[in-house]
Amino acid sequence: MSQKTYVMIKPDAVRRGLVGRIIARFEDAGLTIERMEFGTLTREQAAANYAEHEGKPFYEGLVNYITSGPVVKMVLSGPGAVAVCRKLMGATNPAEAAPGTIRGDFGLVVDENVIHGSDSPESADREVGIFFGE
Numbered sequence: 001m002s003q004k005t006y007v008m009i010k011p012d013a014v015r016r017g018l019v020g021r022i023i024a025r026f027e028d029a030g031l032t033i034e035r036m037e038f039g040t041l042t043r044e045q046a047a048a049n050y051a052e053h054e055g056k057p058f059y060e061g062l063v064n065y066i067t068s069g070p071v072v073k074m075v076l077s078g079p080g081a082v083a084v085c086r087k088l089m090g091a092t093n094p095a096e097a098a099p100g101t102i103r104g105d106f107g108l109v110v111d112e113n114v115i116h117g118s119d120s121p122e123s124a125d126r127e128v129g130i131f132f133g134e
């Protein structure tokens with residue numbers, strides 16, 4: 001059964017000109033692009049997306065970084081889309097992400113780690129609502 005997830009190409013990757021190659025990874029895997037929008041997040045959207053991390057030492061830096069420039073916001077769909085996208089993205093810390101994953105191939109440090117993807121179907125519903133108002 002098809003599932004939806006929220007995926008976002010982060011500002012560092014947009015600045016570095018990686019958008020096309022990253023989107024190709026998801027298309028190559030067979031996922032469908034349902035929605036896509038380019039733009040800079042408001043601090044309110046960033047805070048809503050990262051509410052679970054509020055109060056952690058990296059939280060302020062995370063909100064500053066994710067609002068520092070345009071991102072590519074996407075809703076992707078396909079069988080098991082949430083887990084498939086997390087697998088394609090790789091581990092949170094690019095230094096530990098496997099080669100062949102997006103973070104492993106394009107990233108080096110955890111505070112600028114190229115891509116975001118929902119971590120569960122419930123998070124996906126919440127995040128699609130934040131960014132696409134559904």
Ligand SMILES: Nc1nc2c(ncn2[C@@H]2O[C@H](COP(=O)(O)OP(=O)(O)O)[C@@H](O)[C@H]2O)c(=O)[nH]1
Pocket residue numbers: 053058061062091092110111112113115116117119
């Ligand atoms: N600077 C810093 N950033 C972090 C750290 N842990 C997580 N982050 C950032 O916060 C985001 C959200 O963290 P988390 O939900 O744990 O990881 P994700 O679901 O794999 O993105 C990550 O993608 C990183 O951008 C950390 O220890 N230090």
Ligand SMILES: [Mg+2]
Pocket residue numbers: 119
């Ligand atoms: Mg997360």
